[in-house]
Amino acid sequence: MGQPFQSVNCCPCVIDEDEKAARKVSRKIGREMEKEEKRRRRVVKILLLGTKEAGKSTVLKQMRIIHSKDFEDEESRLPFVDTIRKNVIEATQILLRNMERLGMSPEDDRNRSHNVPVFIKEAVLTMFSTDPVSILALFSSILAIWEDQGIQACFHRRAEFRYDYLNDSSQYFLNRIAAIADPKYVPTEQDVLRARQCTAGVQQYSFDFRGVPFRVMDVGGLRSERRKWIHCFEDVTSVLFVAALSDYDKYLLDKKDNRAVNLLEESLALFKVVISNHCLQTAALILYLNKTDIFADKLMERDLTDHFPDYVGERGNSDPARLFILSKYKDIALSHLESSPGGDIRRALWSSRSQRSQEERLLYTHFTCATDNENIAFATAAVQDHLMQAALKDFHFA
Numbered sequence: 001m002g003q004p005f006q007s008v009n010c011c012p013c014v015i016d017e018d019e020k021a022a023r024k025v026s027r028k029i030g031r032e033m034e035k036e037e038k039r040r041r042r043v044v045k046i047l048l049l050g051t052k053e054a055g056k057s058t059v060l061k062q063m064r065i066i067h068s069k070d071f072e073d074e075e076s077r078l079p080f081v082d083t084i085r086k087n088v089i090e091a092t093q094i095l096l097r098n099m100e101r102l103g104m105s106p107e108d109d110r111n112r113s114h115n116v117p118v119f120i121k122e123a124v125l126t127m128f129s130t131d132p133v134s135i136l137a138l139f140s141s142i143l144a145i146w147e148d149q150g151i152q153a154c155f156h157r158r159a160e161f162r163y164d165y166l167n168d169s170s171q172y173f174l175n176r177i178a179a180i181a182d183p184k185y186v187p188t189e190q191d192v193l194r195a196r197q198c199t200a201g202v203q204q205y206s207f208d209f210r211g212v213p214f215r216v217m218d219v220g221g222l223r224s225e226r227r228k229w230i231h232c233f234e235d236v237t238s239v240l241f242v243a244a245l246s247d248y249d250k251y252l253l254d255k256k257d258n259r260a261v262n263l264l265e266e267s268l269a270l271f272k273v274v275i276s277n278h279c280l281q282t283a284a285l286i287l288y289l290n291k292t293d294i295f296a297d298k299l300m301e302r303d304l305t306d307h308f309p310d311y312v313g314e315r316g317n318s319d320p321a322r323l324f325i326l327s328k329y330k331d332i333a334l335s336h337l338e339s340s341p342g343g344d345i346r347r348a349l350w351s352s353r354s355q356r357s358q359e360e361r362l363l364y365t366h367f368t369c370a371t372d373n374e375n376i377a378f379a380t381a382a383v384q385d386h387l388m389q390a391a392l393k394d395f396h397f398a
């Protein structure tokens, strides 16, 4: 008897409670959405751009080390084992190809036998990755080749390896063959930073710095990868352009007109395209002139003047040489400001955004060595600071 009566009396009350709860949830969702929208608008989105092998992904790895302590535990470094072993095999294959091309040969009779170079030249890591015994056999042949005086002589002529260059980490890994061949090999943090894998598509990494969310996007610098860049340009607050100083004596073959293109010239041309892009006119511009370590070593043996005859600074001295290269990027940035409509937008925006000097506001530059933690930690902190200053003055933050 009491049951229906109770339910009739209870019903409006239940609806009321349900409605209240629904309104509460909806208000909460609204607040969350508002918060998310605010956060989305506040995100400092950094786009890493530059030609292939300039060091973009290495800079990203450093950011992950600084902000998330990534690669601290062994587990997170193990996925790099295959990449590093592949780097060693490919470096040896490049050495053998160039040795042949330069008319050189190994000195040790065992390495001169036809079988050894062919065994290495045809090696593909996937053939070996599951079998530690055959990996050891392959790597002991590679070690014997690397220690051969003939190969060492060829390595010292690496500047002549036109278009078929060794990766910048090759020597580092070839000097660690014994450790890398060990079935229990676990890469060190430095090994991870040196590992070379070209980026395909877009890699993203997010972190918070002093309460401000940052999102970093890393793209591939290969010519064929660059057409994908446009998809990342929306909402970009800053472009971090990475250029390898040490590219001044390297060339790529432009297959369209069978022409040798200097890699530093290629980077300068790309920089011009990037800063002229209309989607990026309000973005902060940061330039990392990277690979200062390789650049300094290289200059001792190979003159900048041989590739850039307009360089008149002291030979072998990396200080005036890197300032000369920096001036080439600055000239492009300044001529863009003076001559293009996009330049007006950039000048107007950045003249009020930061306390820094006029020049730094337009193009914020650093000389970097991306494999050096301290150097990158310093540059990254300065860049974040620079972007925070700009962002706080920006109306999104008001």
Ligand SMILES: Nc1nc2c(ncn2[C@@H]2O[C@H](COP(=O)(O)OP(=O)(O)OP(=O)(O)O)[C@@H](O)[C@H]2O)c(=O)[nH]1
Pocket (backbone or CB within 6 Å): 050, 051, 052, 053, 054, 055, 056, 057, 058, 059, 167, 168, 169, 193, 194, 195, 196, 197, 198, 199, 200, 219, 220, 221, 222, 242, 290, 291, 292, 293, 294, 368, 369, 370, 371, 372
């Ligand atoms: N010695 C030295 N090696 C560097 C430096 N920066 C990067 N490298 C090495 O150069 C190689 C290429 O670096 P990545 O970071 O993969 O280059 P990237 O710009 O991401 O190249 P893509 O993905 O092809 O566009 C890696 O083996 C790095 O370890 C540097 O400052 N000094």
Ligand SMILES: [Mg+2]
Pocket (backbone or CB within 6 Å): 056, 057, 058, 197, 198, 199, 218, 219, 220, 221
């Ligand atoms: Mg990359």
